[in-house]
Amino acid sequence: MTHPARLRDSAPARQVAGFGTFALDAARALRDRRTWGPLLLEQMRRLGVESVPIALFIALFTGIVLALLSKYIFTGAVPIYFVGTLVGKAIMLELGPVLTGMALAGRVGANIAAEIGTMRVTEQVDALETLAYDKHAYLVVPRVLAGTLMFPVVTALAIALGVTAGYFTSLNLLDLSSAEFVKGLQIFYKFKDIWYGLVKAASFGAAVTLIGCLQGLATSGGAAGVGRRTTLAVVYGCEAILVLDAFWAVVLL
Amino acid sequence: MKQRNAFVVGGTVLITLAVIVVGALWLGHVQLGSRPEKVTARFRTVEGLNVGAPVTLRGVKIGQVFRVELADSNWVVATLKLEARSEIPVNPAVIAATASLFGEWEAKIISLDDPLDDPAVRAELAAARTAGPDDWPGATLPDIGQLTAQAGRIAGDIALLTDRVGAVFDSTTAAKVRNSLDDFLTMVNRLTSFTNSQTTRVDSLSAKALEGTTDFASAARDLSATLSRIDSATSEGQLASIVNSTQGSATDLRAATADLRTLLGAAREHEVSLVRILVAADSIMGRLQAGQGTLGMLTKDSTLYNETTATMVELRKLIADIQVNPRKYFKFSVF
Numbered sequence: 001m002t003h004p005a006r007l008r009d010s011a012p013a014r015q016v017a018g019f020g021t022f023a024l025d026a027a028r029a030l031r032d033r034r035t036w037g038p039l040l041l042e043q044m045r046r047l048g049v050e051s052v053p054i055a056l057f058i059a060l061f062t063g064i065v066l067a068l069l070s071k072y073i074f075t076g077a078v079p080i081y082f083v084g085t086l087v088g089k090a091i092m093l094e095l096g097p098v099l100t101g102m103a104l105a106g107r108v109g110a111n112i113a114a115e116i117g118t119m120r121v122t123e124q125v126d127a128l129e130t131l132a133y134d135k136h137a138y139l140v141v142p143r144v145l146a147g148t149l150m151f152p153v154v155t156a157l158a159i160a161l162g163v164t165a166g167y168f169t170s171l172n173l174l175d176l177s178s179a180e181f182v183k184g185l186q187i188f189y190k191f192k193d194i195w196y197g198l199v200k201a202a203s204f205g206a207a208v209t210l211i212g213c214l215q216g217l218a219t220s221g222g223a224a225g226v227g228r229r230t231t232l233a234v235v236y237g238c239e240a241i242l243v244l245d246a247f248w249a250v251v252l253l
Numbered sequence: 254m255k256q257r258n259a260f261v262v263g264g265t266v267l268i269t270l271a272v273i274v275v276g277a278l279w280l281g282h283v284q285l286g287s288r289p290e291k292v293t294a295r296f297r298t299v300e301g302l303n304v305g306a307p308v309t310l311r312g313v314k315i316g317q318v319f320r321v322e323l324a325d326s327n328w329v330v331a332t333l334k335l336e337a338r339s340e341i342p343v344n345p346a347v348i349a350a351t352a353s354l355f356g357e358w359e360a361k362i363i364s365l366d367d368p369l370d371d372p373a374v375r376a377e378l379a380a381a382r383t384a385g386p387d388d389w390p391g392a393t394l395p396d397i398g399q400l401t402a403q404a405g406r407i408a409g410d411i412a413l414l415t416d417r418v419g420a421v422f423d424s425t426t427a428a429k430v431r432n433s434l435d436d437f438l439t440m441v442n443r444l445t446s447f448t449n450s451q452t453t454r455v456d457s458l459s460a461k462a463l464e465g466t467t468d469f470a471s472a473a474r475d476l477s478a479t480l481s482r483i484d485s486a487t488s489e490g491q492l493a494s495i496v497n498s499t500q501g502s503a504t505d506l507r508a509a510t511a512d513l514r515t516l517l518g519a520a521r522e523h524e525v526s527l528v529r530i531l532v533a534a535d536s537i538m539g540r541l542q543a544g545q546g547t548l549g550m551l552t553k554d555s556t557l558y559n560e561t562t563a564t565m566v567e568l569r570k571l572i573a574d575i576q577v578n579p580r581k582y583f584k585f586s587v588f
Contacts, residue, residue, distance in 0.1 A: 001513075029420045040256040049265045079353070150262075153269040187357060189280040190305060194273060 003178030022214050026144060029136035033218055039142035047143065047209070048150025049109045054107060056101045059158035062095050063165030065085060071174045079178055084184025087166035092193045096159035098245055101204035103167060104151060105237035109212040116216025117226040125217065140213040144206055151205025153200040159197060192252075200248050207240040282317065289334045291319060294347040295381040296329045296391035300436070301358040302349040308333050308360045315339040318360055326383055331391065342366070346378050350394040365390070404562060 029036070038115055070083040116139055119125050163185070170176040183207045216234035277283075296302075299321055307317040316335035324330040333347070342364035352359040369375050381390035404513045540546055544553035575582050 045258045045261045049261050052265065153266055156269045156273050157265075157306055160276060186280055186282065191277055191281060193280075194277055198273075 002242060011056030011167045014190035019210075019214060021086060022140075022217075023210060025136050026140045026210065026213070030140050032134050032137035032141075035134060035137035036141040036145070039134055039138070040145055043146035044150050047104075047111075047146045049153055051104050051107055051154050053151070054103050055154045055158040055162050058099050058103050059091070059096060059162035062099055063091060063162035063167075064169045064201065066095070066162070067088055067166040067174065068168040071170070071176075072164050077197040080174075080205070081180040081187075083176055083189055084167075084172065084181040084186075085171070085245065086184075087181075088163055088185040088195065089188065091162040092197050094197075094245075097102070097155050097161055097197045097200040098241060100155045100158045101201060101208065101241040104147075104154065104205070105208045106234050108147060109208045109233040109237035110230050111213030112209060113215040113219075113230045114226055116213060117229045119220030120217060120219045121222055121226060135217065139217070140210075143213055144209045145200050147205035148202050149205070150158050151208075152201040155201035156194075159194075196248070196252055200245065203244050204241050204250065207244060211236045211240060225250040289316065289336060290339070292333050292335060293388045294331050294333060294391040295324070295388040296347075296349060296393055297327070297337065297377060297381070298333060298393055299331055299391075300331050300347050300393050300396055301351070301356060302331065302360060302393070304528040306358050306360060307352070308335060308347075308362065310339060310341070310362045315362070324385075326384065328381075329387075330388060331360065346391050347372070347389050348394060349391060351396055360391075362389075473531040 039053070047230040066081055066087050072081070073087075074080060074082050116125070119139075124249045125139070128135055128138055167178075167181050167185075171178060212233045215229040219229040221228075280531045296320065302318060302321065304321055306318045307314045316333055316339070317333040322330055322332075322334040331347075331349075335341070341362065344365040346363050346365045348363055349358060349359065355490055363369075367380065369378070371394075374394070377392035378390040381388070381392065392551055486543060541549045544550060
């Protein structure tokens with residue numbers, strides 16, 4: 001059995017501890033509103049609004065495929081209007097938030113890690129500290145806040161488009177009437193279905209941006225280091241999404 | 254640049270908010286501007302009737318279950334949110350039932366004035382109405398899953414029975430059944446010939462029965478004549494005379510019985526005296542037996558007897574001596 005002290009000094013434990021310390025520093029930097037305030041809208045546009053097309057693209061095809069899969073699965077005993085139920089529930093509860101989060105982990109996480117990592121290796125971060133800027137307030141807080149606020153927005157649009165795509169697919173490619181699809185969509189609907197997905201998306205946004213910032217600030221070793229940290233940011237971001245997904249399923253469902 | 258950022262971000266957020274709000278309202282059947290009516294229904298159990306389940310009237314959805322909560326005395330109260338324009342029956346009740354095979358439940362609004370087939374449902378509705386007069390009475394039909402499970406078990410039993418019948422009904426059994434059918438056919442043939450042979454006997458029997466019937470009719474006529482004679486005798490007063498004599502005899506018998514009862518009463522009184530005498534005699538006999546009194550001593554003590562006997566001997570001797578020598582005992586003198 002591993003000794004607790006040795007476990008505490010292991011690499012994963014140090015990484016978790018480092019992440020916690022980093023998150024606490026970022027939380028403390030929230031007080032420095034004059035530094036991160038002017039940068040927030042810019043980050044919301046870059047991380048959120050500019051991510052909408054990729055999220056909608058993914059949601060569009062997810063809705064189409066899900067409708068076709070539902071029809072394939074439900075052939076036989078199950079009433080066909082359950083296509084609407086499956087499409088709605090799957091996209092609202094799981095596929096919308098998770099697939100959007102994964103896509104944004106690739107786009108946003110990599111973007112943040114590469115940008116901050118480059119600033120780190122070109123000593124721009126050092127220059128900021130020399131100018132008495134809090135690097136957390138200037139670099140981390142606006143990105144994390146933007147991710148936390150905009151991931152639910154992007155996810156909501158993705159959910160809406162995914163369900164709409166499933167609806168039109170059911171009408172045009174499957175022998176399903178509009179009333180049947182709507183009946184299936186509404187029959188088991190609860191308001192929780194919506195807010196559950198949005199809460200998950202917000203947590204995904206916070207995790208992905210925090211990990212991106214952490215990896216960026218930990219970059220060293222020139223361009224190769226930037227590439228390595230960018231890869232780690234995407235990988236850890238995706239892993240964090242899956243872990244959080246399971247966590248919220250246990251806590252909220 | 255800052256204004257452009259604000260416009261783009263604000264626009265995106267607003268659009269998203271609009272999508273979320275409209276979608277949530279549409280999916281939740283929320284109608285803005287209408288004031289839904291809330292009513293409560295009382296059930297023993299609501300089974301799978303959860304919040305959000307549809308409320309239907311004659312098959313048309315007119316609302317949904319708003320709240321389900323436990324009430325006192327093992328009741329469950331469900332709050333139903335109904336559309337304001339719904340035309341509710343005058344005497345409403347709610348039936349919670351499965352809407353499909355897939356676990357969907359609904360609350361059906363019915364009228365208590367309509368006939369209800371199920372006596373259990375009628376009883377449940379009556380109990381709910383008694384328990385909560387302000388609530389709509391509610392009853393829950395069995396879960397269709399339970400019914401299908403029951404049907405599945407029955408089907409399994411039938412399959413098992415069929416298998417057993419199949420196992421028993423093999424080729425040997427079939428041959429035996431065939432032989433039995435052959436035997437039955439033979440028996441039927443014999444029965445047919447027997448019936449044919451008996452038909453003539455039955456004809457003869459029928460003729461005799463006809464004669465018997467004629468005799469019976471004659472006997473009936475004789476009986477009728479006898480009865481008419483009795484009837485005439487009755488009318489001439491002979492039977493009345495017999496009856497009167499019988500009544501007289503009965504009166505005499507009743508008087509004799511009364512005398513006998515008096516005699517028995519006297520005997521009962523004498524019986525009392527006799528008992529008293531017997532008791533006294535028994536007492537005397539007891540004392541005699543115990544050697545008390547003169548007689549008792551006489552019977553028990555031989556001394557007295559012997560002395561008495563000796564006295565008698567001496568007395569006889571004295572009498573004899575007196576007879577022989579009277580002057581020895583009696584003196585007569587004039588002077």
